[in-house]
Amino acid sequence: MSGPYRPSMPAAWYLRTQPYRVFMLRELTSVFIAGYLVFLIVLLVRLGQGYEQYAAMMESLRSPLAVIAHGLALAAAVFHSITWFNLTPQVMPIRIGEEQVPGAVVAIGAGYLPWLIVSGVILWGVMR
Amino acid sequence: MPDETITLEVFRYRPDEAPAEPAFDSYEVPYHEHWVVLDGLNWIKDNADGTLSFRWSCRMGVCGSCGVMINGEPKLSCASFLKEYYPKAVRVEPLAYFPVDRDLVINLEGFLAKLRSVKPWIIRDDVDSTDDGEYRQSPAQLAAYKQHSMCINCLLCYSACPVVGNEPDFIGPAALALAQRYNLDSRDQGNAERQPALGSQDGVWDCTFVGECTEVCPKNVDPAGAIQRAKVSSMLNWYKKMLLPWGQR
Numbered sequence: 001m002s003g004p005y006r007p008s009m010p011a012a013w014y015l016r017t018q019p020y021r022v023f024m025l026r027e028l029t030s031v032f033i034a035g036y037l038v039f040l041i042v043l044l045v046r047l048g049q050g051y052e053q054y055a056a057m058m059e060s061l062r063s064p065l066a067v068i069a070h071g072l073a074l075a076a077a078v079f080h081s082i083t084w085f086n087l088t089p090q091v092m093p094i095r096i097g098e099e100q101v102p103g104a105v106v107a108i109g110a111g112y113l114p115w116l117i118v119s120g121v122i123l124w125g126v127m128r
Numbered sequence: 129m130p131d132e133t134i135t136l137e138v139f140r141y142r143p144d145e146a147p148a149e150p151a152f153d154s155y156e157v158p159y160h161e162h163w164v165v166l167d168g169l170n171w172i173k174d175n176a177d178g179t180l181s182f183r184w185s186c187r188m189g190v191c192g193s194c195g196v197m198i199n200g201e202p203k204l205s206c207a208s209f210l211k212e213y214y215p216k217a218v219r220v221e222p223l224a225y226f227p228v229d230r231d232l233v234i235n236l237e238g239f240l241a242k243l244r245s246v247k248p249w250i251i252r253d254d255v256d257s258t259d260d261g262e263y264r265q266s267p268a269q270l271a272a273y274k275q276h277s278m279c280i281n282c283l284l285c286y287s288a289c290p291v292v293g294n295e296p297d298f299i300g301p302a303a304l305a306l307a308q309r310y311n312l313d314s315r316d317q318g319n320a321e322r323q324p325a326l327g328s329q330d331g332v333w334d335c336t337f338v339g340e341c342t343e344v345c346p347k348n349v350d351p352a353g354a355i356q357r358a359k360v361s362s363m364l365n366w367y368k369k370m371l372l373p374w375g376q377r
Contacts, residue, residue: 002148004227004235005141009293017200020290023338087337088354091360098271 026083032076085111133160133215134210134259138180141228152219153177160213160226166194166205169220169232182232189346192280195287196232197221202287202344218281224287225296239283242299247326276309276354278347285341285351288341291334298334299325301351308354311361323365332358346360353358 010016014024046053060066087104088110133156136217141150155176157168166184174178184194187206194205199219210218256263285301286292292300307326310316326332335355342352 002143004143004229005150006227007220009225009290013290015294017340019340019343020338021341023336027336028285066329087339090339090342090350091356093353093357095268095272097268100271 022083026080029076029080032073033080036073036077081111081115085115132214132363133157134168134214136165136172137217137219138169138172138181138232139219139221139228140231141222142179143202143230145235153180154217157210159210161209161211163210164206164322165196165198165203165208165210165220168210168218168333169205169371180232183231187339190280192282195223195282195284197224197287202284204264204282204284207346216325218260223283225289225293226283226286234283236283238296238370239281239286239300243281243303243306246299246303247277247318247322247325248303248306249317250310250313251321252315253317263315265314272314273312276305276312276349276351279306279309279351282346284344284346285349288344289336290340291336295330295334297330299323299328299330299336301355302349304335304358305351305354311358321363323362326358327362327366332362335359 014020043054043057046057061070085107089106092106092110093103094101094106136155136157137152138155139150140153142148155172157169157171160167166187169180169182169184173182182194182196182205185191185205186193189204189207192204194207195202196207198208199201199218200221201211202223207219220232222228222232222234226236227238229235279302281302283302285305289298289301290299304326307322311319311322332355335352337352337356339352343348345351
């Protein structure tokens with residue numbers, strides 16, 4: 001008599017269902033976030049080397065490839081932020097006595113509203 | 129027997145027959161609008177093939193015995209109506225990521241050991257005499273953990289979780305949610321005793337928050353939420369221990 005049957009995990013398990021695919025996409029967006037942080041550090045180093053180097057790097061960012069890369073990073077960052085903000089109510093449910101504060105209030109209060117304010121301040125700083 | 133039938137493709141594994149290879153057997157089952165998949169399985173057992181093995185008991189989503197994969201999704205077979213799938217065939221498999229003892233019957237040994245490891249019961253430093261009466265709890269204190277206490281151990285959450293499939297030692301959604309349920313209970317003092325299992329390599333930190341455990345839970349237990357909250361308290365405990373001068377290392 002044989003023992004229990006032990007099914008093996010398919011190598012491409014993350015392609016099997018829609019929720020797994022969305023999860024994997026969310027995880028992959030962090031690669032873009034990390035990539036953008038590396039880019040910012042390089043930009044700071046260039047700035048430290050002097051105005052010439054900084055201006056040259058800013059000029060190189062006008063290339064179509066750089067614009068496409070920035071567009072991709074922005075899309076990834078927006079997807080990353082939205083998916084995590086939507087999960088916030090699950091991680092920190094707020095309870096007042098016996099009543100649970102609605103998830104949407106938590107997501108807006110802890111995520112979307114601060115996001116909007118910080119983005120607004122940065123936009124104001126850049127456009128000024 | 130009604131004119132209409134529906135095809136059930138059922139996973140078969142017979143360890144006592146050679147070769148013991150898993151296969152699918154197809155059965156034409158009478159189609160009734162009010163029948164659930166479990167009714168179909170019972171019809172097969174009574175009328176077509178008495179050797180088919182599967183677990184069930186209450187038929188009303190309370191006992192948690194009848195979980196199976198239905199067309200690839202973990203579901204209670206007593207709560208999945210045939211009309212949701214008719215006229216297409218319904219594929220019934222044992223719950224994913226578990227060893228299969230026979231047909232649709234999964235092996236629960238691993239899960240039961242994991243469940244014991246998180247000590248899902250009330251732990252007290254000081255046990256009062258029963259003469260002193262019960263440990264009283266306010267409605268707000270009850271509400272703090274009640275949702276996580278509704279678990280029926282049906283294990284649908286384990287079959288929804290790819291971490292369970294990839295990391296066989298992961299304690300898993302239901303057991304971790306139950307640990308958190310007792311940690312949130314105002315009568316309990318066992319937080320520190322559960323911490324070694326919760327904070328271990330196979331505990332809450334294995335969870336990558338796919339969130340599918342919560343989606344498939346028939347009792348709205350929200351294991352994913354419970355685990356993330358356990359991560360937060362596990363982290364705060366660590367900081368308290370390491371950074372505060374009166375913390376005990």
